Amino acid sequence: MTSSPLRLCFFGDSMVNGTGDDACLGWVGRACAAARRGGRDITCYNLGIRRDTSEDVLKRWESEAKGRLPADHDGRLVFSFGTNDACPGSDGAPRVAPDRTLTNAEAILAAARAWRPTLMVGPLPICDPIVDARTAELSLRFAGLCDRLGIPFLPVIDIARTSEAWAREVAAGDGAHPNEQGYALIAQAFMRWPPWKAWVAGPA
Amino acid sequence: MTSSPLRLCFFGDSMVNGTGDDACLGWVGRACAAARRGGRDITCYNLGIRRDTSEDVLKRWESEAKGRLPADHDGRLVFSFGTNDACPGSDGAPRVAPDRTLTNAEAILAAARAWRPTLMVGPLPICDPIVDARTAELSLRFAGLCDRLGIPFLPVIDIARTSEAWAREVAAGDGAHPNEQGYALIAQAFMRWPPWKAWVAGPA
Numbered sequence: 001m002t003s004s005p006l007r008l009c010f011f012g013d014s015m016v017n018g019t020g021d022d023a024c025l026g027w028v029g030r031a032c033a034a035a036r037r038g039g040r041d042i043t044c045y046n047l048g049i050r051r052d053t054s055e056d057v058l059k060r061w062e063s064e065a066k067g068r069l070p071a072d073h074d075g076r077l078v079f080s081f082g083t084n085d086a087c088p089g090s091d092g093a094p095r096v097a098p099d100r101t102l103t104n105a106e107a108i109l110a111a112a113r114a115w116r117p118t119l120m121v122g123p124l125p126i127c128d129p130i131v132d133a134r135t136a137e138l139s140l141r142f143a144g145l146c147d148r149l150g151i152p153f154l155p156v157i158d159i160a161r162t163s164e165a166w167a168r169e170v171a172a173g174d175g176a177h178p179n180e181q182g183y184a185l186i187a188q189a190f191m192r193w194p195p196w197k198a199w200v201a202g203p204a
Numbered sequence: 205m206t207s208s209p210l211r212l213c214f215f216g217d218s219m220v221n222g223t224g225d226d227a228c229l230g231w232v233g234r235a236c237a238a239a240r241r242g243g244r245d246i247t248c249y250n251l252g253i254r255r256d257t258s259e260d261v262l263k264r265w266e267s268e269a270k271g272r273l274p275a276d277h278d279g280r281l282v283f284s285f286g287t288n289d290a291c292p293g294s295d296g297a298p299r300v301a302p303d304r305t306l307t308n309a310e311a312i313l314a315a316a317r318a319w320r321p322t323l324m325v326g327p328l329p330i331c332d333p334i335v336d337a338r339t340a341e342l343s344l345r346f347a348g349l350c351d352r353l354g355i356p357f358l359p360v361i362d363i364a365r366t367s368e369a370w371a372r373e374v375a376a377g378d379g380a381h382p383n384e385q386g387y388a389l390i391a392q393a394f395m396r397w398p399p400w401k402a403w404v405a406g407p408a
Binding site: 007014017019021022023024025029030032033036037043044045046049050051056060063064067068070 | 211218221223225226227228229233234236237240241247248249250253254255260264267268271272274
């Protein structure tokens with residue numbers, strides 16, 4: 001089976017970047033490497049940025065994606081953000097209010113989907129009970145938004161929250177990010193996800 | 205020994221991206237992972253883009269770097285470009301004329317160095333004799349430019365041109381990019397390079 005090469009842009013925050021991963025792959029690199037080893041020609045552009053909120057992604061995703069996905073190539077988009085929106089700003093309130101996060105997400109995802117095939121992965125926890133509860137609530141609201149927009153959505157927060165390996169790596173690391181095992185867990189869930197599997201398999 | 209965390213932006217072309225590498229690491233990911241395993245806290249932003257010339261890097265590096273390297277963090281820059289400048293455009297001539305490439309490189313590198321610590325890695329071959337000869341000439345001229353600007357420069361073209369593994373992987377791949385062994389070769393040269401070793405070691 002041969003399929004046309006894919007060029008993928010992954011936009012989001014430090015969890016997309018793979019911050020804390022000694023292998024420098026994150027879930028993004030692991031999933032793309034597995035697809036390549038399976039015979040799918042993928043070019044991976046990891047555009048996760050530490051501390052980025054939905055507001056930050058909204059401002060940059062289009063110019064960064066357009067420089068990487070020329071019209072004559074099969075370019076696609078994956079987004080994952082929200083955790084930094086839920087983190088406290090200087091006044092203790094979320095850095096981005098939830099309704100604003102949803103408005104930003106809709107602006108990003110509707111424009112993305114109108115341009116290229118698009119997937120959304122839910123936000124991840126940072127092992128802070130207040131922030132993680134807010135992030136879980138955002139993840140639920142993203143699921144509803146994506147359903148309405150016709151964009152596949154993969155919630156992953158509970159995978160991380162219920163994993164001892166994740167908690168252990170966060171504690172051994174910077175207190176917020178996992179290391180190789182944590183990112184591998186998310187990669188496994190992503191690789192088992194039918195919408196990603198369909199991208200990797202190509203046309204039937 | 206503890207050193208402050210580093211955030212690094214690597215700008216350039218497909219060889220920076222690691223295109224063709226089934227491990228999805230490239231020389232950039234291998235070098236950063238080795239530094240992390242050695243105890244240095246590094247966040248890696250890989251900003252290589254396929255087909256990017258010096259002209260393309262000039263247009264985007266500053267906005268992409270400024271979104272990733274906040275003022276209160278130790279952020280640094282590595283550049284590697286030139287191969288796509290030497291590739292033929294629709295008229296057969298180089299996509300960017302050599303003098304223009306040097307002008308672009310000076311504009312990029314002088315501004316980079318004035319802002320953050322900066323390294324330059326030479327361009328890589330694509331197993332096309334005419335293009336590779338032009339790229340080799342650019343690599344020599346970059347060495348002179350970097351010397352004048354006080355920026356460390358690592359030539360790597362001969363490492364790739366004299367490697368049987370590189371040639372074999374290019375032939376087995378898309379005809380231009382290597383795979384794991386080729387990128388590992390460049391990573392090894394980069395990791396042995398004193399300016400990079402000094403970054404990884406941190407203050408003595």
